[in-house]
Amino acid sequence: MAKIFMAEDDALVARMYENAFKLSGHEINLAVDGEDALEKLKTIFPRPDIILLDMMMPKLSGLDVIKKIKLEEGLKEFANIPIVITTNLPKLTIAEDVEKAIQLGAIEYFLKSALDPLEFVKKIEEIISKQRK
Amino acid sequence: MKNSLILKISVFLSFIFIILLVSLSYLNLDNQKKELSKSFLERAQATSYSLQACISGKEDFKDKERFLNSIYKSMWLDKDVTEISFSLFENGKLNTVISSNRERLGKENSANLKVFNDEKFSSETVRTPVGNVLVVISPLYISGQLEGTIEVNLSLREVEQGITSSAMRLFAYYFVILICFIVLNYLFLRWQIISPILNLKSAATEIGKGNYSFRVKDKIKEDEIGELATAFNNMAINLKTTHGELQTKVREITEEQARLIASINSLSFGFIVADTRHTVVLKNTAVSVVLEIPEDSVSVEKITEILKTRVDVKVLAEQCMREKKIIELKEVSNKDKILRVLFAPILIAPNYGEVIGYVILFEDVTEAKLLERTREEFFSIASHELRTPLTVIRGNASLIEDFYMKKIKDNTVGKMVSDIHEASIRLIKIVGDFLEISRLEQKKVKFEKKEFDGVGLIHEVIDELKEVALEKGLYLRFDEREKCEIPITADRDRVKQVLFNLITNAVNYTDTGGIVVSARKEGGFFSVMIKDTGIGILRENQVLLFRKFQQAGKELFTRGVTRGTGLGLYISKLLVEGMGGTIELVESHPGSGSTFGFTVPLSVI
Numbered sequence: 262m263a264k265i266f267m268a269e270d271d272a273l274v275a276r277m278y279e280n281a282f283k284l285s286g287h288e289i290n291l292a293v294d295g296e297d298a299l300e301k302l303k304t305i306f307p308r309p310d311i312i313l314l315d316m317m318m319p320k321l322s323g324l325d326v327i328k329k330i331k332l333e334e335g336l337k338e339f340a341n342i343p344i345v346i347t348t349n350l351p352k353l354t355i356a357e358d359v360e361k362a363i364q365l366g367a368i369e370y371f372l373k374s375a376l377d378p379l380e381f382v383k384k385i386e387e388i389i390s391k392q393r394k
Numbered sequence: 395m396k397n398s399l400i401l402k403i404s405v406f407l408s409f410i411f412i413i414l415l416v417s418l419s420y421l422n423l424d425n426q427k428k429e430l431s432k433s434f435l436e437r438a439q440a441t442s443y444s445l446q447a448c449i450s451g452k453e454d455f456k457d458k459e460r461f462l463n464s465i466y467k468s469m470w471l472d473k474d475v476t477e478i479s480f481s482l483f484e485n486g487k488l489n490t491v492i493s494s495n496r497e498r499l500g501k502e503n504s505a506n507l508k509v510f511n512d513e514k515f516s517s518e519t520v521r522t523p524v525g526n527v528l529v530v531i532s533p534l535y536i537s538g539q540l541e542g543t544i545e546v547n548l549s550l551r552e553v554e555q556g557i558t559s560s561a562m563r564l565f566a567y568y569f570v571i572l573i574c575f576i577v578l579n580y581l582f583l584r585w586q587i588i589s590p591i592l593n594l595k596s597a598a599t600e601i602g603k604g605n606y607s608f609r610v611k612d613k614i615k616e617d618e619i620g621e622l623a624t625a626f627n628n629m630a631i632n633l634k635t636t637h638g639e640l641q642t643k644v645r646e647i648t649e650e651q652a653r654l655i656a657s658i659n660s661l662s663f664g665f666i667v668a669d670t671r672h673t674v675v676l677k678n679t680a681v682s683v684v685l686e687i688p689e690d691s692v693s694v695e696k697i698t699e700i701l702k703t704r705v706d707v708k709v710l711a712e713q714c715m716r717e718k719k720i721i722e723l724k725e726v727s728n729k730d731k732i733l734r735v736l737f738a739p740i741l742i743a744p745n746y747g748e749v750i751g752y753v754i755l756f757e758d759v760t761e762a763k764l765l766e767r768t769r770e771e772f773f774s775i776a777s778h779e780l781r782t783p784l785t786v787i788r789g790n791a792s793l794i795e796d797f798y799m800k801k802i803k804d805n806t807v808g809k810m811v812s813d814i815h816e817a818s819i820r821l822i823k824i825v826g827d828f829l830e831i832s833r834l835e836q837k838k839v840k841f842e843k844k845e846f847d848g849v850g851l852i853h854e855v856i857d858e859l860k861e862v863a864l865e866k867g868l869y870l871r872f873d874e875r876e877k878c879e880i881p882i883t884a885d886r887d888r889v890k891q892v893l894f895n896l897i898t899n900a901v902n903y904t905d906t907g908g909i910v911v912s913a914r915k916e917g918g919f920f921s922v923m924i925k926d927t928g929i930g931i932l933r934e935n936q937v938l939l940f941r942k943f944q945q946a947g948k949e950l951f952t953r954g955v956t957r958g959t960g961l962g963l964y965i966s967k968l969l970v971e972g973m974g975g976t977i978e979l980v981e982s983h984p985g986s987g988s989t990f991g992f993t994v995p996l997s998v999i
Binding site: 271273274277278280281284317348349350351353354373374375377378379 | 773783784788790796797822838
C-alpha cells in the first residue's frame with residue numbers, strides 16, 4: 262500500500278483516480294488547485310510516497326508547485342518526494358513546461374487520456390517501488 | 395565662319411603661290427640685271443678700245459686740252475660715260491695725266507696700279523653719291539708699249555631705273571594673276587569640296603534632330619567626298635533601322651517597367667530594391683506603411699537603424715549578395731508588428747553570376763501570426779477540454795470492467811460497458827489524430843534526428859503487434875532474408891508510428907494468412923514493404939487512400955471494416971513526407987492482398 266497525493270482541478274477526473282487508487286488498495290489525498298496542494302501537503306502525516314500534479318490548474322500551475330517544492334526553504338522536507346506530472350494538454354503545447362519540470366526534478370509525465378486508470382496505477386506503483394529501492 | 399575651311403585652304407594655296415611668284419620674279423629680275431650689266435660692261439670696254447685707238451703717240455698728251463677735245467670730237471662717246479681718265483707710268487708712279495674730272499689731274503693714281511702691273515682689264519661697281527657707277531680700267535698701250543691705264547666711268551643709273559620699272563611691271567602683272575588665282579581657287583573649292591561638305595553637314599544636322607529619313611540628295615560625285623556621302627546615306631539607313639528597333643525595345647522596357655512598378659506598388663508588403671552600395675533604386679509605398687516610417691526617409695541606413703536591436707539589415711544584405719542566396723527571417727518584431735523579412739540577391743544574365751544589388755521584402759505577418767497562435771491555442775484547449783471528460787468515461791468504464799464485472803448479472807450490460815470503453819478510446823485517439831494532423835499540415839512538427847537500427851525498429855513493432863495478429867490467427871513476421879542492421883538517422887518515434895500504423899492496418903484488413911514486412915537500403919533511403927494477404931483495395935478506391943477520413947472500404951457509409959479513425963494513412967503520409975520520404979500503395983488485388991511501401995532518407999536533413 263502506498264500513500265498518494267494528487268492535485269487535480271477537475272472533480273470527475275479526481276474522483277475517478279480516487280476510486281482507482283482506493284480500489285487498488287492505496288491511500289489517496291486530493292487537492293483542487295496548486296495553492297490547495299501546497300497547504301494540504303503540510304497537513305499530511307506521514308508524508309505521501311508520491312505527488313501527482315496536474316499541469317493546468319487554477320491559482321498555481323503544476324510547474325509552479327514543483328518550483329515551490331523544490332526551491333523554497335519552507336517546503337524542503339517535501340523535496341525528496343517523487344513528483345509525477347499529469348495532463349490532458351497536447352505534448353507539444355506543454356513540451357517546454359514538461360522539460361522545465363523534469364529539470365526541476367519531476368520524474369515522469371503522463372497523458373491521462375492515454376491510459377486506463379489501472380494502467381496508470383500500475384505505472385505509479387512501479388515508480389514508487391523503484392524509489393523505495 | 396571664323397575658322398572657315400575654305401579660307402584656310404585659300405590662304406595656304408595663296409601663300410605657296412606667292413612664294414612661287416616671288417622666286418620667279420627674282421630669277422627674272424636677276425637675269426635681266428645680268429644682261430644689262432653685261433651690255434654696260436661691253437659699252438665701257440668699247441669706249442676704252444676706241445680711246446686706245448685714238449692715241450697714236452705719247453706726244454699727244456702734252457696738249458691735254460686739245461687731246462681731250464680731239465677725242466670728244468673725233469669719236470662718238472657713250473652718253474652714259476661720266477668720266478674718262480688717262481694715267482701714265484712715269485718714274486715708278488702712275489699719274490693721272492688727262493681726266494674729264496679736273497680734281498684728279500696730275501695726281502697719283504694708285505688705284506689703277508694693279509691693272510698696270512697685271513696688264514689685265516678690271517671692272518667694278520662703285521657706289522657714289524650720284525648713284526652706282528661702273529668703273530672699267532684697261533691697260534694703255536702707246537705704239538705697242540704698255541704706258542699706263544685708261545679708266546672709263548659709266549653711270550648705272552639707267553640700268554637700275556630699267557630694272558626697277560620692269561620689277562614694278564612684273565609685280566603688277568603677278569598681282570593680277572594672284573587675284574585671279576584666289577578667286578578661281580575659291581570657286582573651285584566651293585564647287586568641289588565645300589558644297590558637298592555643307593550638304594553632308596545639313597544632312598547630319600537633320601539626322602541629329604531625329605529625322606532619320608533624311609538623305610544626301612544632291613548628285614553624288616565619284617570622289618572621296620562622294621564616297622563619304624554614300625557611306626553617310628548607308629549609315630543613315632542603318633541608323634533608321636536601329637533606331638526603330640531601339641524605339642520598340644525602349645517601348646517594351648518602359649511598358650515592362652510600368653507593369654513592374656504598378657505591381658510592386660499594389661503589393662501589400664514593403665518592397666525595396668537596392669544596389670551593391672545600399673542605395674535604394676526602387677521602393678513601394680508599402681515600405682513606409684509596414685515599417686511605420688515617413689515615406690521620404692526610406693533608406694537602407696534608416697531601416698538598419700530601426701531594426702538594429704533585432705537584426706542587422708546591412709550585414710544580412712551583404713551576406714545575401716555574397717552567398718547569392720535568399721535569406722528569410724520569419725519573425726522580426728518591430729513596434730507592435732511582427733514582420734517577415736526576406737533578402738534576395740539580384741543576379742544578372744547570362745550566367746547569373748554577377749550580383750548587382752538585392753531586394754528586401756517586409757511582410758506584415760502580425761495578423762497571420764496572431765491567427766496562428768489563436769488556432770494553436772484553440773486546438774490545445776479544445777483537445778484538453780475534449781480529453782478531460784473522455785478520460786473520465788474511459789477511466790470509469792475501465793474501472794467497472796476491472797472491478798465490477800462479476801457483479802453485473804446481465805451479459806448485455808457488461809458488453810455495453812466494454813463498448814463504452816472501446817468507443818471512448820477511439821474518440822481519444824481521434825482527438826489526438828486531429829491535433830496531430832493540424833500540426834503536421836501547418837508543418838509545426840519538429841522531427842528529431844537520432845541514429846538507430848531500422849531493422850531493429852521493425853522487429854520491435856512486430857513484437858508489439860504479434861499478439862493481436864495471433865489472436866486473429868494470422869502470422870506476422872519479418873522477411874528473414876534481411877538480417878543485417880540498417881542504421882538510419884531520423885525521428886525514431888515517428889518512423890515507429892508509421893510502421894505501427896501500416897502493420898496495424900494490415901492486421902485489421904486481413905482475415906486469413908498473414909503479414910510479411912521487409913526492409914532494404916535503396917539509393918540513400920530506408921525502404922520498407924508491408925505485404926498482407928488481406929481483402930485488398932478496389933482500384934477506384936486506391937487513389938483516395940492517403941486522403942483524410944478514407945478507408946479501404948467500398949463506399950462512404952458502408953465501410954467493410956470500421957476500425958480506426960480513417961486518419962492513419964493520412965497521418966503516415968504527412969509524417970513520411972515531413973521526413974523527406976514517400977509512401978505508396980505498391981500493389982493491391984481485391985481478395986488477395988495489398989503491399990504498402992514507404993521510404994525514409996537514411997539521414998534526414
